[in-house]
Amino acid sequence: MTTLRFPLSRIEGHARVEMEVEDGKVVSAQFQAIEMRGFRYFMQGTPAEQMPVIVPRICGVCSTAHHVASVKALEDIFEVEPPELAKEIRELLLLGQLIQNQATSLFIFTMPDRVGASSIFHMDESEADPEQQLSLAQRALKVRQIGTKLITLAGGQFIHPIKAIIGGITSGIKKEDAEKMLSEVREMLPIACTLFDEYWEMSLAMRERIGTWGDDQPAFYIASTGRTRPQLNSDTIRVLGPDGAERASFPPHLIREYLDYQETEYSYSGQSSYQGQVLRANSLARMNLALSMGTPCADDYLDRLTSTFGKPAHPILLFDLCRGIEMVYAFERAIEILSKDLDYEDTDVPYTPKDGEGYGLVEAPRGPLVHHYTVKDGLIEDAEFIIPTVHNMLAIERALMVAGDRYVSPSGINLELEKAVGRVVRAFDPCIACATQ
Amino acid sequence: MSVTNQSLPRFAVLQLSGCAGCEVSLLNANEWVEKYQLVYMPLVVSTHTVPEDTEILLVSGGVRNDEDVYNLRRAVKIVDRVIAVGTCAISGGVANLGDRDEVREMFMSQANRHHLPHLLPKSRPIDAFVDVDLYLPGCPPTPELFMGALTGPENFQASSIVCQECGRKKLKDMRPKHLLGFQQGEVLPDICLINQGYLCVGSSTRGGCRAICTRPGHPCVGCRGPSDAYIEKESSVWFDRVQQVFERLTDIPPQEIYDALHSPQLSLFLFQFTDYMGNGGPTRPKEKVL
Ligand code: SF4
Numbered sequence: 107m108t109t110l111r112f113p114l115s116r117i118e119g120h121a122r123v124e125m126e127v128e129d130g131k132v133v134s135a136q137f138q139a140i141e142m143r144g145f146r147y148f149m150q151g152t153p154a155e156q157m158p159v160i161v162p163r164i165c166g167v168c169s170t171a172h173h174v175a176s177v178k179a180l181e182d183i184f185e186v187e188p189p190e191l192a193k194e195i196r197e198l199l200l201l202g203q204l205i206q207n208q209a210t211s212l213f214i215f216t217m218p219d220r221v222g223a224s225s226i227f228h229m230d231e232s233e234a235d236p237e238q239q240l241s242l243a244q245r246a247l248k249v250r251q252i253g254t255k256l257i258t259l260a261g262g263q264f265i266h267p268i269k270a271i272i273g274g275i276t277s278g279i280k281k282e283d284a285e286k287m288l289s290e291v292r293e294m295l296p297i298a299c300t301l302f303d304e305y306w307e308m309s310l311a312m313r314e315r316i317g318t319w320g321d322d323q324p325a326f327y328i329a330s331t332g333r334t335r336p337q338l339n340s341d342t343i344r345v346l347g348p349d350g351a352e353r354a355s356f357p358p359h360l361i362r363e364y365l366d367y368q369e370t371e372y373s374y375s376g377q378s379s380y381q382g383q384v385l386r387a388n389s390l391a392r393m394n395l396a397l398s399m400g401t402p403c404a405d406d407y408l409d410r411l412t413s414t415f416g417k418p419a420h421p422i423l424l425f426d427l428c429r430g431i432e433m434v435y436a437f438e439r440a441i442e443i444l445s446k447d448l449d450y451e452d453t454d455v456p457y458t459p460k461d462g463e464g465y466g467l468v469e470a471p472r473g474p475l476v477h478h479y480t481v482k483d484g485l486i487e488d489a490e491f492i493i494p495t496v497h498n499m500l501a502i503e504r505a506l507m508v509a510g511d512r513y514v515s516p517s518g519i520n521l522e523l524e525k526a527v528g529r530v531v532r533a534f535d536p537c538i539a540c541a542t543q
Numbered sequence: 544m545s546v547t548n549q550s551l552p553r554f555a556v557l558q559l560s561g562c563a564g565c566e567v568s569l570l571n572a573n574e575w576v577e578k579y580q581l582v583y584m585p586l587v588v589s590t591h592t593v594p595e596d597t598e599i600l601l602v603s604g605g606v607r608n609d610e611d612v613y614n615l616r617r618a619v620k621i622v623d624r625v626i627a628v629g630t631c632a633i634s635g636g637v638a639n640l641g642d643r644d645e646v647r648e649m650f651m652s653q654a655n656r657h658h659l660p661h662l663l664p665k666s667r668p669i670d671a672f673v674d675v676d677l678y679l680p681g682c683p684p685t686p687e688l689f690m691g692a693l694t695g696p697e698n699f700q701a702s703s704i705v706c707q708e709c710g711r712k713k714l715k716d717m718r719p720k721h722l723l724g725f726q727q728g729e730v731l732p733d734i735c736l737i738n739q740g741y742l743c744v745g746s747s748t749r750g751g752c753r754a755i756c757t758r759p760g761h762p763c764v765g766c767r768g769p770s771d772a773y774i775e776k777e778s779s780v781w782f783d784r785v786q787q788v789f790e791r792l793t794d795i796p797p798q799e800i801y802d803a804l805h806s807p808q809l810s811l812f813l814f815q816f817t818d819y820m821g822n823g824g825p826t827r828p829k830e831k832v833l
Pocket residue numbers: 163166560561562563564565603604628629630631632636637681682683684
């Protein structure tokens with residue numbers, strides 16, 4: 107028996123893959139999260155109302171999602187409903203996060219795989235289109251920055267935002283600030299679309315070269331967005347069957363009842379499944395759920411995806427294309443929200459802290475994120491973080507086995523395997539800091 | 544930038560146990576792309592070790608497990624200059640909240656996995672293991688601060704404390720009688736948050752972040768750490784200083800402020816300050832802190 111160990115890069119956090127090979131066949135594939143800080147443990151005893159400031163530090167890539175989920179969990183306990191303006195600004199925050207994350211995954215994490223470079227900063231662009239004033243990398247960073255700017259505008263800080271508070275938000279957005287942002291988003295939308303078109307082309311070329319879109323066996327899907335348009339801030343989690351039919355829909359406090367969860371000895375992250383079956387979260391899950399995006403450009407892309415690959419679609423490299431569709435959607439939706447009046451008084455409602463148990467759900471870029479707190483005497487007695495990457499763990503391992511079967515044979519191990527491992531893992535865009543906290 | 548220019552100075556980013564927020568902030572500081580060559584940073588480059596001829600090493604995240612120790616020691620041997628970035632690398636950061644006996648016991652007994660990098664009893668700052676040439680505090684440091692650290696602190700202008708960058712006015716005649724805690728009511732623009740009853744510690748926190756929290760109305764939680772006046776002193780000195788500011792500007796009973804600052808809960812809130820003195824380790828001389 108031989109053990110192959112693959113270090114991983116261009117993902118969030120520290121993880122590696124171990125494959126065991128016996129008689130020219132891969133017999134197991136483990137995705138190992140190798141870091142852990144212990145938020146679940148050290149949050150105990152923290153004053154509940156401080157959670158929205160501390161928990162973004164679980165992850166600097168998804169801090170916005172944690173910030174909002176935390177506020178929602180406390181609102182659930184304190185029984186307060188934020189006003190409309192607060193909901194809109196929180197949505198804007200989550201859209202900024204979606205743009206930043208999907209652009210990072212598309213351009214910084216996975217585009218180098220498509221052109222055979224070690225990073226976006228090392229791509230050979232000597233044959234780049236001379237029509238384009240800026241290099242691919244420069245355009246990609248600019249598109250990504252729109253996400254950052256939106257988070258800053260709506261959240262006060264672009265990495266660990268602060269403006270969502272229990273009962274609402276600290277302030278609205280001034281008209282002139284909204285207009286300035288609006289014109290930047292409008293200006294960058296076509297650039298984002300062009301980049302995504304180039305990415306789509308590169309993906310097709312890569313498919314030609316490697317001959318596969320990766321693991322395309324059926325799976326269950328989990329998401330908390332809507333069918334007719336994405337809803338990043340909903341109260342319902344849905345599970346789709348491999349045929350695309352809805353199998354379950356439930357509020358966040360029932361998530362543990364619907365999903366099975368287990369810990370493993372080989373990883374600091376747990377794994378979840380649905381009735382013992384492989385479950386997938388993240389962009390492909392949402393696109394399999396969505397009948398439409400509700401915005402014109404994103405709908406065009408969704409139609410293109412559906413007409414090419416059907417619905418539900420299962421090949422894992424489509425996760426990457428779905429991220430592009432969502433990036434475009436987030437641009438368009440941000441334009442809609444920024445065009446409204448976001449500068450009026452009704453920012454928050456008063457609340458009275460109390461003890462109890464509560465849940466906060468948001469659709470993070472990687473899937474439904476749930477914060478579950480128990481508060482006693484104003485302090486956190488228990489904090490549970492139910493992380494979307496954890497729902498993808500079994501799906502990642504299955505896809506690794508598929509890649510292993512493809513590139514390992516009795517005659518030897520094809521050198522393409524290492525690249526395939528990277529592509530598989532990046533398709534799921536796992537976040538290890540979140541998965542292990 | 545079509546092909547990375549080989550003559551530019553080479554820098555690497557070693558990510559230990561952190562949240563990647565520091566790296567994301569660095570990515571937002573686009574300007575370095577023209578001036579430096581990034582040779583190692585697992586988040587964005589697939590190279591698996593720090594290459595031999597690297598000049599500058601940025602280290603983010605705290606030392607949480609034995610692999611962190613190994614990677615850190617190995618990397619600093621290669622480079623000329625080591626910069627500790629972010630609160631996690633400098634003081635252990637948010638993971639320091641676990642520095643309580645009962646938490647540590649539970650953590651060590653339940654969390655450790657035998658076949659994986661072994662967890663240390665607590666998150667440690669990197670200078671507990673290696674020498675550091677420059678400290679860049681912040682959680683995370685802003686892109687502007689990153690550029691300052693890379694190009695050299697002499698090129699970076701900052702005020703000594705957050706208050707000077709905040710622009711909110713401290714009033715003599717608006718004197719709250721109690722701390723508001725976290726029950727944020729409306730936040731008035733342009734007026735110091737202390738006058739409005741919030742526990743803002745900007746008055747003893749080092750400047751350079753341009754007061755990004757207090758301007759939109761959120762109290763400073765001190766992520767940039769103590770200002771030069773306090774950085775080489777016991778944490779009790781800056782506690783006293785914050786206390787004095789509140790006594791001068793408010794009618795909040797001194798005991799209430801004292802309790803707030805010293806209660807385990809609120810010192811959790813000010814997690815960024817814990818262990819700044821190095822806890823028996825080296826102090827961080829102000830000349831080395833940006
Ligand atoms: S200092 Fe803050 S932003 Fe940086 S890694 Fe630590 S928690 Fe994240």
